[in-house]
Amino acid sequence: MEEDKKTAVWDSYTRKTHVIGRIVSIITLIMLVGAPFLIGGMLGAYPDLGAVGKGFLSVGLVWLVSSIAEFLIYTPMLGAGGGYLAFITGNLINMKIPCAVNARDMVGAKTGTPENEIISTISIATSSLVTILVLAIGVLLMVPLQPILQSEVLQPAFENVVPALFGAMAYKYYRKNMKIAALPLVVMSLLFILVPSLTGSTSFMIIPSGAIAIGVAYLLFKKKNAAGSKDGNTQES
Amino acid sequence: MSILNQLNSVPMYAICGGIIAFVAVVCVIFLVRAYRTGKAIGMDTTKMKRTIISSATFSLLPSVGILLGVIALSGSLGTPWPWLRLSVIGALHYETQVAQAAAEQVGLSTLSAAEMTPGAFSTIALLMSICIIWGMVMSVFLNKKYTKKLTADKKSGKPGFGDMAMTAMFIGLVSTYMGRYIGGFVSENGLFTFNGDYIPLIVLAVSALVMAGFVYLIEKKKQAWVDSFSIAGSMIAGMLAAVLAGLL
Numbered sequence: 001m002e003e004d005k006k007t008a009v010w011d012s013y014t015r016k017t018h019v020i021g022r023i024v025s026i027i028t029l030i031m032l033v034g035a036p037f038l039i040g041g042m043l044g045a046y047p048d049l050g051a052v053g054k055g056f057l058s059v060g061l062v063w064l065v066s067s068i069a070e071f072l073i074y075t076p077m078l079g080a081g082g083g084y085l086a087f088i089t090g091n092l093i094n095m096k097i098p099c100a101v102n103a104r105d106m107v108g109a110k111t112g113t114p115e116n117e118i119i120s121t122i123s124i125a126t127s128s129l130v131t132i133l134v135l136a137i138g139v140l141l142m143v144p145l146q147p148i149l150q151s152e153v154l155q156p157a158f159e160n161v162v163p164a165l166f167g168a169m170a171y172k173y174y175r176k177n178m179k180i181a182a183l184p185l186v187v188m189s190l191l192f193i194l195v196p197s198l199t200g201s202t203s204f205m206i207i208p209s210g211a212i213a214i215g216v217a218y219l220l221f222k223k224k225n226a227a228g229s230k231d232g233n234t235q236e237s
Numbered sequence: 238m239s240i241l242n243q244l245n246s247v248p249m250y251a252i253c254g255g256i257i258a259f260v261a262v263v264c265v266i267f268l269v270r271a272y273r274t275g276k277a278i279g280m281d282t283t284k285m286k287r288t289i290i291s292s293a294t295f296s297l298l299p300s301v302g303i304l305l306g307v308i309a310l311s312g313s314l315g316t317p318w319p320w321l322r323l324s325v326i327g328a329l330h331y332e333t334q335v336a337q338a339a340a341e342q343v344g345l346s347t348l349s350a351a352e353m354t355p356g357a358f359s360t361i362a363l364l365m366s367i368c369i370i371w372g373m374v375m376s377v378f379l380n381k382k383y384t385k386k387l388t389a390d391k392k393s394g395k396p397g398f399g400d401m402a403m404t405a406m407f408i409g410l411v412s413t414y415m416g417r418y419i420g421g422f423v424s425e426n427g428l429f430t431f432n433g434d435y436i437p438l439i440v441l442a443v444s445a446l447v448m449a450g451f452v453y454l455i456e457k458k459k460q461a462w463v464d465s466f467s468i469a470g471s472m473i474a475g476m477l478a479a480v481l482a483g484l485l
Contacts, residue, residue: 045359052360088260111402131299150305164475170441221398
């Protein structure tokens with residue numbers, strides 16, 4: 001009876017998450033696309049749609065493909081609620097994904113479970129609120145903060161937020177998964193050494209790197225399963 | 238009135254601030270609903286509270302980094318628009334790149350206030366929006382189907398490779414950036430010249446070492462409470478190392 005009640009609560013939550021997620025995504029989309037027209041009207045110059053079209057063909061198509069890949073790769077990590085929120089609030093690779101993955105691992109939630117869905121939604125909502133708050137305070141205090149944040153001494157610190165984040169995450173994940181990490185790390189290092197221009201396409205290189213890591217993980221998974229069933233057969237006989 | 242004065246006017250703050258406030262309310266709704274549902278289905282509230290604390294501390298430093306992106310773009314696009322873009326939907330690595338590309342498309346030689354006109358601004362702003370909305374569009378149409386399929390696969394008892402695949406994908410992401418920093422040092426200024434930017438490598442190493450210290454405290458000394466602050470602490474150490482390396 002208690003389980004039925006929990007299932008009903010969960011089903012209702014999931015259903016409403018999709019309804020709310022879709023509605024707020026559509027409203028945000030309308031506001032984001034509408035804002036340039038509103039601002040253009042206010043400034044007395046609407047956007048040049050021809051230039052927007054040309055610009056989209058030259059720079060936007062790449063981002064369209066990247067967005068599709070990001071959606072397919074990251075939604076399973078984020079779950080339904082976390083997925084809607086993350087794509088509304090942005091900064092996925094440098095913040096939301098590591099944040100949600102870290103929270104998920106800290107509490108031991110498994111992919112595709114209600115616990116994972118709840119933890120990742122809480123994590124992304126909190127992370128987004130912190131960013132909104134920090135940016136709001138930063139914009140309010142822009143005049144006194146600007147010289148400090150842009151001081152020459154502190155520049156290396158802020159230019160290296162991402163290595164600082166990934167150094168810590170790498171230790172956490174590599175130590176338990178060295179067999180999975182070795183090959184993508186070697187391949188990526190060699191690629192970036194031999195083709196330095198790839199630096200400008202780092203976010204796209206995540207796709208082959210992730211594919212290599214998943215491929216190695218799958219082989220290890222198969223091997224482990226095969227060894228497990230062999231042990232089982234031995235015990236049965 | 239100069240273009241920057243127009244772009245920093247009160248109505249601009251009202252438009253951008255209004256959208257940000259809407260998204261903040263959405264975040265609060267998702268947070269409260271998730272917390273309440275977690276409680277209702279019997280999840281440990283301590284875990285949820287730890288998630289809030291760790292996510293908040295985790296996000297502080299990257300958010301300051303993002304604030305620098307706002308400052309960087311404010312010189313050419315005014316403050317409110319970059320504030321909106323980096324609070325909602327945008328990505329630090331994306332905005333500057335697309336704003337620059339969009340500026341070139343509207344005939345500016347570079348993204349600067351000196352060349353900016355109202356028409357160029359509204360066109361750049363629309364192009365920036367249209368380029369980045371696709372993740373959200375995909376969510377509107379496919380999130381429900383996709384997450385349902387993932388849950389169905391889980392329930393059907395298919396081999397439990399999902400968690401391992403997600404971990405592997407994340408390792409792939411981290412490895413890409415590690416490779417980029419190694420490649421940058423080795424070949425940034427010519428193949429195998431070894432005189433590229435070495436600071437990211439120092440930062441990676443220091444941050445990883447400090448994380449190792451945190452893991453030691455958590456696992457060997459049973460100080461589980463430090464887990465919520467381990468990423469933020471490691472990042473601070475890594476960033477401090479960058480400052481020190483920059484002074485050398």
